[in-house]
Amino acid sequence: MVPMPLSYYRDKGDEGFGGRFGVHNSLWGTPPAQEGDHCFQWTRLASGPVWLAVDSSGQPVAALRAELEAAMHVALHYGRQSSREGALFSRAALKAGTTLVSYVVAPDGVPRNGWPAEPITVFLGKRRSAGNGMAQLTFAPIARLPWQAWTAQPPPAGDQRPQAVVQLLTDTLVPSEHGGWLRGLDEAAWQRILGLNDLKVEAAFSAFKAIMGWSVTWGLPREQSTAIVAGSCWRISSADPDFKNKLADLAQNGLGVRRNEGFGWVAVNPVWLLSGSDGSRFGHGSSLKIGSPKSTGEPLPWPAAAGIERDRVRKLVQLARQIEAQVSGVEGARPKLVGLCNYAKRQANSQAVQEFVGAFAGREHPRGWDKIKEALARAFGECTEINELRFLLEVVAGLLPRQE
Known part of the structure; x- marks a missing residue:
């Protein structure tokens, strides 16, 4: 899975992947306003914590979210140590059994003390004292990051200039020349980053957010930073002969500061960003599936009556x-x-x-x-x-x- 590109759009009320109208990659052009008698209302697929599932070749397959469940608990009466009447709370929680995959890059491919041979037990999130948040970390070395193999050469721009597509895989902190942080990357920013004067931004889809932090060493909050969010993507072109080498360096080294903390990971020319490069939509479902209402499934048990018919x-x-x-x-x-x-x-x-x-x-x-x-x-x-x-x-x- 990779972060959902901000250039992926679906029609409002449609599922996008598996839906009637599929997905439009606006990085390659403006989506149509109307098709027959249907007027489109395009909205981003990346609203909320949505991930893009890709197959073994990097082709987009589906939009995924982590499954959540409602975790209920009551407040305790401090005198009786029994439940306090009327004090019922609920929180959204990741379901037990959820598997999350992340990647760690170490110098020379191996950390100083080697990779742990046995799973490590950690506790994450809130209400850990009540038995929540226990997880296991398992390490498995890989030859290279998977998206580095999922690349393809995009078609040339309208004036036949070579072009490339770039997506941020993690939030990215890019310092501004005038202090502070960049909230997006325009042509001047890309020219400075790649060191190329002949560079043009053909299309851009990005957003930003505030990044907070805590210094364990000092025991104080870290300075608030502004990051360009994961999923932001650009289509850039350049006739400079060094364009290809600069892109290779960008894919290898990343972008911005604090990359040792996981910021600034970049994918250059990933296959999933080339989907829809001819202006067509993709990810359609069958008409039978679209016309059939979803089943409501089995009814949930009544509150406090789990296990009773x-x-x-x-x-x-x-x-x-x-x-x-x-x-x-x-x-x-x-x-x-x-x-x-x-x-x-x-x-x-x-x-x-x-x-x-x-x-x-x-x-x-x-x-x-x-x-x-x-x-x-x-x-x-x-x-x-x-x-x-x-x-x-x-x-x-x-x-x-x-x-x-």
């Missing part, structure tokens, strides 16, 4: 409504049921919860627990699994009105 869930909800009608007249019924829910979360079986309710109901002054025990008698008889009882109690507590 849906028919069983419906019966538990009906039972919960009956219990709610019986305990609604008990003073402080909702706080009692909420506390019982929290207690059930810490128990391994339903018997422990039943004994807990029985102990409160057997006191000299039960304060309504005797009525709650009577209402829950059927639930204790039917809910042999603790997850079913937890779900039932949460539904009952949710049905009871909040007391002002």
Whole structure:
């Protein structure tokens, strides 16, 4: 995978790769405004964290995103060390099993202490103390970076001048002659970078963003920098006889500063940027796939009811409504049921919860627990699994009105 080129466009509402109208590479010309009765609304494929999947020869295949899932958790009550009522949070998280591939370039091809022979365990991201973010790093030496083999010679420009296409594979920091950072590369910038006076920018698609950082040595934030984002691409031409050698140096050495940190990796004349060089669109899907609606797939489990069949869930909800009608007249019924829910979360079986309710109901002054025990008698008889009882109690507590 490589960063999605900013020159790749799709029609609004269409999938692009696998869609009806496919993908247009605007690096080679302006996309059409209309086709038959259809008016195009072109939008970038690179909106959001999208990657371009290529085949073994570098041809574009699909647009990919890392699969995310919602990670739910509740806040803890510091006194009881149980879940705090109403404090429910969710975060987007990378799914377990996600594989990420990155490349490391070492001087002479081998780091000082050699490549690690065994996988290294690391912890990434937030909420690591709660068991999140554990990952394994595995190193596998390769002969050369794959995109260095995925190159081809682009066609000449309109005036028959040799031309090249260049894409940034990582965010790139390019200092300005006047201080600060460049937010894009115009003809003057490319002439200075390649050392060629006879150079023309035929097309450009780029964007920029702020780069923050932290100095471990000083324990202070690093200076904010402005980077040209990965996926930015240009089509340049030059009649200078040294043009080819300058491009080879650019592909080998990269562009800008802090390249030892991963900034400034460049692909010169990659195959995927030559797709659509004749103005045609690519990546179309079949008409049958386009006309068929997507399946909704299997329904997700109800909250807190994972592992319980849906028919069983419906019966538990009906039972919960009956219990709610019986305990609604008990003073402080909702706080009692909420506390019982929290207690059930810490128990391994339903018997422990039943004994807990029985102990409160057997006191000299039960304060309504005797009525709650009577209402829950059927639930204790039917809910042999603790997850079913937890779900039932949460539904009952949710049905009871909040007391002002």
